[in-house]
Amino acid sequence: MKRILIVEDDRTIRKELSSLISSSNYEPIELNDFANSYEEIISLNPDLILLDINLPYLNGEALLSKIRKTSNVPIIMVTSKNTEIDEVLSMSYGADDYITKPYNPTILLLRINAIFKRLENNSEIITYKDLTINMQKGLIKKGEEELILTKNEMIIFNYLLTHQNKIVTRDELMTDLWNNDEYINDNALTVNISRLRGKLKSIGHENAIETRKGIGYILS
8 A cells, every 4th residue: 555644734634634645545644753753754655645834843845855865755745735836946946746725636646646557657777878777766876876756857858758859838738747747947947857858968068958949949
């Protein structure tokens, strides 16, 4: 049974989420120690995290950024902050999805199901030049070096790799993300492309993704 960690300081909302998750055949875990939230999350090793932004001690965005340095566990932000900048920031820090309160229970469950389904389907190992990509784990390896990609980064990289040496438009990437149940806007796409480029640069592939002005991108 998949284990879903609820990181929410509002007890009422936490219990509602726990009941919803339990009734959907997942195992809910509730985080109660917010003073040591990062350490608790790592020790619990959940299959997915529902993460609020407004948390005591360490806010959700800072916590998300810290988690992403060591783990690619799927993370859905569940928050009352509904501005575009909050969504873009969350995606840039490595969130897999973003849903606002008051949330629609059916939509939230569909988002959770979509993430788990995609992880099950993306089990193959593929290569790009001197890199090995584990689609299921969201890992890129070069020798002993490892990079963790977020779900959106992996979807984008996989699409570019599938169409290697061909120009891919922004609309194509947005459509592919939507087909994978990723509802990101144009700004969030720019952030994800920039972050993916930075990660590839860090392992010696600085110019892997070229911009073709007014057209799109090409992975050479």
